[in-house]
Amino acid sequence: MSTTFRWGLVAIAAIAAMALPPAVVLIRGATAGTAPPPAPISADFGETEASAQAIRLAGWVARSRDNAGAQFIVIDKQRAHIYVFDGRARLRADSPVLIGAAPGDDTAPGVGQRPLAEVRFDERTTPAGRFVAETGRNLRGEDVLWVSYADAVSIHPVLLNNPDEQRLERLATPTVEDNRVSYGCINVPTEFFETSLRPLLTVRTIVYVLPETRPLEQVFGMRA
Amino acid sequence: MKATKFWIAAASTVATAGMIGAAIAQTVTPPTPTTDPSVNVGGQGSTQATIDKGPSASTGETMAQAQTGSSSSDSASSGSTAAEAPVAQADRG
Numbered sequence: 001m002s003t004t005f006r007w008g009l010v011a012i013a014a015i016a017a018m019a020l021p022p023a024v025v026l027i028r029g030a031t032a033g034t035a036p037p038p039a040p041i042s043a044d045f046g047e048t049e050a051s052a053q054a055i056r057l058a059g060w061v062a063r064s065r066d067n068a069g070a071q072f073i074v075i076d077k078q079r080a081h082i083y084v085f086d087g088r089a090r091l092r093a094d095s096p097v098l099i100g101a102a103p104g105d106d107t108a109p110g111v112g113q114r115p116l117a118e119v120r121f122d123e124r125t126t127p128a129g130r131f132v133a134e135t136g137r138n139l140r141g142e143d144v145l146w147v148s149y150a151d152a153v154s155i156h157p158v159l160l161n162n163p164d165e166q167r168l169e170r171l172a173t174p175t176v177e178d179n180r181v182s183y184g185c186i187n188v189p190t191e192f193f194e195t196s197l198r199p200l201l202t203v204r205t206i207v208y209v210l211p212e213t214r215p216l217e218q219v220f221g222m223r224a
Numbered sequence: 225m226k227a228t229k230f231w232i233a234a235a236s237t238v239a240t241a242g243m244i245g246a247a248i249a250q251t252v253t254p255p256t257p258t259t260d261p262s263v264n265v266g267g268q269g270s271t272q273a274t275i276d277k278g279p280s281a282s283t284g285e286t287m288a289q290a291q292t293g294s295s296s297s298d299s300a301s302s303g304s305t306a307a308e309a310p311v312a313q314a315d316r317g
């Protein structure tokens with residue numbers, strides 16, 4: 001009897017050791033883990049109009065959680081417009097912008113290290129892509145949001161040091177063709193920068209610059 | 225003999241309970257997020273990992289070819305705080 005009893009205990013212990021641990025792990029994962037909220041199926045632009053390309057990209061970010069919960073910015077070069085979203089893909093602010101004078105989605109090698117006077121017109125592009133923004137300052141002493149520090153492309157308040165460029169006037173017009181004036185940086189109205197972008201300088205922000213010469217899929221690796 | 229049958233029955237009961245528990249737990253386990261919040265990488269299912277800078281025009285790289293995998297910038301700035309640029313520099317106006 002005692003031998004049977006001992007064998008019985010051994011058998012139960014062996015079976016329990018095999019069967020129970022997976023159950024305990026799964027139960028722990030189910031109860032102690034924090035289930036993330038479901039990803040939104042599209043970005044919320046509210047009443048704001050946007051291009052099909054911007055809506056598609058922002059929706060993809062929302063569904064794929066490509067932003068990993070971070071606030072994100074969409075720059076639509078073809079509409080010369082900036083859209084600022086919170087981490088749940090809800091539009092928080094938008095504004096016209098000034099962008100690089102030359103069309104194109106690439107950055108010429110080394111252009112970020114050259115004086116502006118040495119940058120050819122065709123090199124004055126605002127590169128397309130996905131960028132993890134960095135905060136910092138430019139040599140004018142301004143706080144900026146670096147889109148690509150290596151390429152010296154930033155988002156900053158509209159530059160007014162050359163009146164001949166009429167940057168404020170260009171921002172004010174409803175047309176987009178005249179918004180191409182910079183050497184690659186993205187200029188926003190000063191008030192917009194202070195109210196909508198300065199708060200982003202302390203938090204992780206992803207910047208998506210829409211392409212104008214390539215499909216979205218190629219630039220962002222989108223599938224859905 | 226009766227004792228043996230008893231222990232066999234007991235062992236079977238424990239095993240069955242464990243498997244049922246595991247099955248139940250599996251049905252209520254929270255879904256895995258598509259991206260790891262601590263690592264900034266491209267959206268799941270992408271054939272191309274997302275990138276953090278534009279391509280080089282001189283090399284003729286397309287953006288899809290420019291970089292793969294999470295970038296150093298991504299890694300360095302994981303978390304909820306902004307990454308900081310090392311020093312002030314001139315921008316492109």
